[in-house]
Amino acid sequence: MNLIEEAVEAGKSALNEYEAKRFLAGFGVPVSRETLVPDGDGAVRAAEAIGYPVVLKAAGEKLQHKTEVGGIALNLKSEGEVREEARRLLAIPGCEALLVQEMVKGDRELVCGLTRDVQFGPCVMFGLGGIFTELIDDVVFRVAPVTAADALMMMDDIRTAKILQPFRGQPAVDREALARIIVALGKIGCECGNVREIDMNPIKIRPDGSPVAVDALVALKK
Amino acid sequence: MTNKLVPFFEPKSVAIIGASAAPGKAGNDVLVNILANGYAGKLYPVNPKGGQILGIDVYSSIASLPRDIDVAVIILPAAATVKAMRECADQGIKRFVLSSGGFAEVDAAGAQIQREIETLIQERGLNALGPNTSGHTSTPVGFTSTFFPQGKIRGGRVSYVAQTGNFGTHTLKYILTGEHFGVARVVGLGNKVDIDETDALEYLGQDPETTAILIYIESFKRPHRFLEAAREVTRRKPVVLLKSGATESGRQAAIAHTAAMASPDRIVDGMLRQAGVVRISEYSQLVLAGKALSMMPLPAGNGVSFLAPSGAMLAVLSDYCERLGLHIPPMEPANVKRLQDISPSYIRMRNPVDIWPAALSVGVEAAYRDGMEIVLQDPAVNAVVPVMMLTPETGVPDPGFIVDLHKKYPDKPILVAFSGDKGAMDQYKAALEPQGIPTYQEIEQPFAVLSIMERCYRAMNRPE
Numbered sequence: 205m206n207l208i209e210e211a212v213e214a215g216k217s218a219l220n221e222y223e224a225k226r227f228l229a230g231f232g233v234p235v236s237r238e239t240l241v242p243d244g245d246g247a248v249r250a251a252e253a254i255g256y257p258v259v260l261k262a263a264g265e266k267l268q269h270k271t272e273v274g275g276i277a278l279n280l281k282s283e284g285e286v287r288e289e290a291r292r293l294l295a296i297p298g299c300e301a302l303l304v305q306e307m308v309k310g311d312r313e314l315v316c317g318l319t320r321d322v323q324f325g326p327c328v329m330f331g332l333g334g335i336f337t338e339l340i341d342d343v344v345f346r347v348a349p350v351t352a353a354d355a356l357m358m359m360d361d362i363r364t365a366k367i368l369q370p371f372r373g374q375p376a377v378d379r380e381a382l383a384r385i386i387v388a389l390g391k392i393g394c395e396c397g398n399v400r401e402i403d404m405n406p407i408k409i410r411p412d413g414s415p416v417a418v419d420a421l422v423a424l425k426k
Numbered sequence: 427m428t429n430k431l432v433p434f435f436e437p438k439s440v441a442i443i444g445a446s447a448a449p450g451k452a453g454n455d456v457l458v459n460i461l462a463n464g465y466a467g468k469l470y471p472v473n474p475k476g477g478q479i480l481g482i483d484v485y486s487s488i489a490s491l492p493r494d495i496d497v498a499v500i501i502l503p504a505a506a507t508v509k510a511m512r513e514c515a516d517q518g519i520k521r522f523v524l525s526s527g528g529f530a531e532v533d534a535a536g537a538q539i540q541r542e543i544e545t546l547i548q549e550r551g552l553n554a555l556g557p558n559t560s561g562h563t564s565t566p567v568g569f570t571s572t573f574f575p576q577g578k579i580r581g582g583r584v585s586y587v588a589q590t591g592n593f594g595t596h597t598l599k600y601i602l603t604g605e606h607f608g609v610a611r612v613v614g615l616g617n618k619v620d621i622d623e624t625d626a627l628e629y630l631g632q633d634p635e636t637t638a639i640l641i642y643i644e645s646f647k648r649p650h651r652f653l654e655a656a657r658e659v660t661r662r663k664p665v666v667l668l669k670s671g672a673t674e675s676g677r678q679a680a681i682a683h684t685a686a687m688a689s690p691d692r693i694v695d696g697m698l699r700q701a702g703v704v705r706i707s708e709y710s711q712l713v714l715a716g717k718a719l720s721m722m723p724l725p726a727g728n729g730v731s732f733l734a735p736s737g738a739m740l741a742v743l744s745d746y747c748e749r750l751g752l753h754i755p756p757m758e759p760a761n762v763k764r765l766q767d768i769s770p771s772y773i774r775m776r777n778p779v780d781i782w783p784a785a786l787s788v789g790v791e792a793a794y795r796d797g798m799e800i801v802l803q804d805p806a807v808n809a810v811v812p813v814m815m816l817t818p819e820t821g822v823p824d825p826g827f828i829v830d831l832h833k834k835y836p837d838k839p840i841l842v843a844f845s846g847d848k849g850a851m852d853q854y855k856a857a858l859e860p861q862g863i864p865t866y867q868e869i870e871q872p873f874a875v876l877s878i879m880e881r882c883y884r885a886m887n888r889p890e
Contacts, residue, residue, distance in 0.1 A: 317684025321693050324649050329684045343687050345696035347653060353889045354700050361699065401685050 208398050212424050220263050221270075222303055224422040228404070231388040234381070236418045238305040244290035248283050250304035257281045257307040259418075260289045262299040268421055271335065275299065279307055308418050312367055312377070313406035315343065316417075318389045320400060326393025330358045330386055332367065333406040340364075350390035355383035375413040382407075382415050398425045430553055431621065431629035433521055435564040435611055437496040438467045440571075441519065443488065443510050444501035445471030447479045452525065452573035453501045454479065456561070462577045464568040470495060488513040497521045499561070499571045504528030507557065508542045515550045523571040524556035530617055531558050540619055547620050559616030560594035565609060566635045572614070574599070582608030584720050585636040586712070587626040589615040589643045593712070601713060606859035607720035610635040615643075622647040624655050631659030638719035638882075640712050641667040641703075646694075653701050660702030664724065664882035666715055667703045669694055702885040704878055711878065714866065718875045721862045722839035724883040725808035729755045730876060731801035733794060735782040735815035735845060739869060743813075744778060746870055750877040754778055755806035764800045768793060777801065782815065790815070791823030795831070802835040808880075811872045813843045816850035825854050829861045839879065841865075841872035 207227050211219055219227060225235040239250035240263060251258045262275035270276050273296055277289035286304075293299055315333030320326055324347045331343025344361045346354050359368055359379055368377040385407065392399055401423040407415045440460075446453030457471060457480050471479050476486040485491050488510060498514045500507055504526055511522060530537040540557065547554055555562060561572035565581035574595035580602055586593055586609060594614040601607065611633065613626045623643055630636045639659070646652050659665060698705045706715065730752045734740050747754055757765075757777045765775035769784040779801065784793035794812055801807050816822050832840050842858060842865040844851040855865045866872045 315683065319685040319688045321688060321690065323646070323690070324693050324697060327688060327693050327696065329687065331687075337683055338687060341687065343692075344699075345688060345693045346700050347650070347693065347697045350700075357699060357888070358696075403683050405683060 208396060208422075208424065212398050216265055216424060217426065218265065218268055218424055219422040220265055220267075221261065221420060222263060224402075224420040225417065227422055228388070228402075228417060228420055231392055233385050233388050233404070234414065234416045235420065236305045236308055236416055238303055241302050241304060243294070243302070244287045247286050247290045247302050247304050251280070251283070251286050254304060254306050258286065259305040259307050260286060260293060261303040261305065262293040262296050263303045264298040264300040266298040267296070268423075273298075305418065308408045308416055309411050310374070310409045311372060312374075312409035314367075314382070314409065314415065315403070315405040316385055316389055316407055317404065318348075318393045318399070318402040320393070326390065328386055328389045328393065330355070331362050332364050337405055346386075346390070348390035348393040350387055352380075352383045352387055355386035358386060359383075374409070374411050377409050378413045378415065385415060385417070399423075400425050429625075429629045429632060431625055433496050434523075434553075434555065434562060435569075435629070435633075436567050437569060439470065439495045439497075440465075440467060440569070441470040441472060441485075441488075441491055441495045441498040441514070442501065443472045443498055443514065445473050445479055445484060447473070447475070447477070455575050456499060456501060456525070456571060456573040457482070459570050459572055459576055463565070463570055463579055466568065467496075488517060491517050494518040497523065497571075499523040499525060501525045501573060504536055504539050504557070508539060508546060511543065511546055511552070511554075515546070515552060520552055522552060522554040522556075523559065523561055524554055524616070524619070525559060525561055525571065525573060527558040529557045540617060544619055552620070554620040555613070556616035557619060558591070560588075560591040560614035562614060563594065563598075563609065563612040565611070576602065580608030581610065582720050583610055583635065583637040584716050585609060585611040585613075585630045585633065585639055586716070587613045587615065587623055587630070587639065587641045587643075589618070589623065589645070591616075593642055597713065601716070605713065605717055606855075607717050607864075618647050624648050624652045627652065627659055627665070628655050631655070631663060636663065638664045638716075639666070640716050640719075641665065642709070642712060643667065643669050649697065653697055656698075656701035656703050660885050662886070664719060664879070664886065665701075665703045666706055666712075666719075666878060666882065667698060668706050668709060668712060669698075702888055704881045704885055706878060711874065714871055715875050715878045717859075717864045718839065718841060718872075718879060719882075721859075721864045722841070722879075723837055724879050724886070725839050725876060726837070726883060727808040728753045728877075728880045729806045729808040730811065730873070731757075731777050731779065731804070731807040731809075732811040732813060733779040733781040733797050733801070734813040734869075735785065737780060739813060739845070740778050740780055743869060743873065746873055750873055752873060752877055752880065755804075757801065757804040757806060761800050761804045765797060768796050777804075777807070781812075785815070785820070790821045791827060794823070795827045798828070798831055798840070799834075802831060802838055802840075807838065809839045809841070809876050811841050811843055811876070813845055813869055814854065816844060816846040816854065818847060818850065820846075822847075822850045822853070825857045825863075828858060828863055832863055839876070841875060843869045843872050845869065
């Protein structure tokens, strides 16, 4: 993968979110529609192309956990809101550009990830996502490569497996699509030695039950 | 391809290096064990003093042994082991059981000797079990390399792999003296200088004498190969595993949530799920589950029925089943009516079955026999646990009716528990277990075991 090799050669420790999603999309992972822009004008043009409401995020190599620095503005409904938040985000230390994303609807948030274990090598994680991921701590792991059957079993193994069933008037989660994301992570783990870790948190479930990664972190080999 | 462990478990000839004439010494006990088990192959004890031990001619040196003996069991101090292995290899011996301790598990000097053994194994193309192993046992050919005084080791259809000296010694001793089931093969892995858990699993997976495999392990030597081998074996045979010693060492500082949440034990959990291996958490379950796997088929689902003589037991055991993921299904109306027919009308019969009012009205044997038969016939029920209330005052029926019910319904496991008089319980255990009905002292145990067996069934029938 050129994206990865270039970033490693440039001495980066991680892809930025935009690059991370392009990389993951190359492995068939559904990601939110988004555009990387340099400034407020660009953000407004991108928002109009994507359609309101949008999400605006501070982008930068050093900004791996954006929530902690107030680097995410959700549900922006107008040009005025976009301009105002763009100004605020660009003032955050480390913010190099702005990411304009579709505002994905849906109440359910899951997490998928990749890590490298000293003994087992690349391992894939799946579980309940969102801001309480580590607090609720409802995740399971598998050793890569992961088969579709392995991935489907992971979905039954979390304590909150019921969240994948029909929920608040929304249909059941598309388990096959979710399984393809998990299998893809295992494949990346086996094929891309320069990718050290991946977090996709949250993977939101759209009102039609389909999963989409709205945030992603791809950490690179040091 | 024949598994490399086959000759260890079906040796035609065995040399005992460090055989001893002194009773109580390991080099003597191993011979006593081998003779007690009726091994029919050739035995070649080696001791510089020569003469005879237990009526067998002793060779005074390794160099004087005939060539190409299948297996050498070396019971010498660690420091003397390498030289003995080299001499054996010169005589064409390719397989070794390294029984002594004093290697990497003890100190740096021992670790150095162990590395020399590894080098020798590679250079000469040898295979070795151990060092620091409690040996191995193969009841189909009446052979054991254990030096722990076991006497005759009862044959059976389950096999054990243990990375601990505990199992092949005192746990096996308990099984032989306190239980009625036996073992097909036992492997003590020791320090795993060559043969490891994956080799053992592959061997037992293809071993026709083994129908279920139970493993105690502290670490995986080749985790990916183990996963690959287990994925295949677990479709044919239940594999139950207890893993201890999850360490936190080697974890890197993580920037990602995924890495922060990836405890080694969680990853082991996930790997075992992928492998179809049923992980257990208690040492005693190695014995409790081994007994049921020796005697009963796996339940074809999580539907359980039980018959108990007390409302408190019904309530407590129902809660316990819920926690274990066992289901107590409602029964077909016709079967509920049949249960009602053997019971006084004041008690509302259902699953689980309150059997004592029926025992008072039709007698203990008739109540348990008819009650068990009704629940065994219900299609929603996959396994049955009678909690037998036994006291001399209320009557201790001949347990033969349980054996008859198992013969009539061989596909549904029956696990027996007790309440009441200890002597009567022991009498039941002694009567039932040799006839293939497992019994349990504590009322919770059969359910814990059934949940393990049900997980085995699901693992064996998991989607491709």
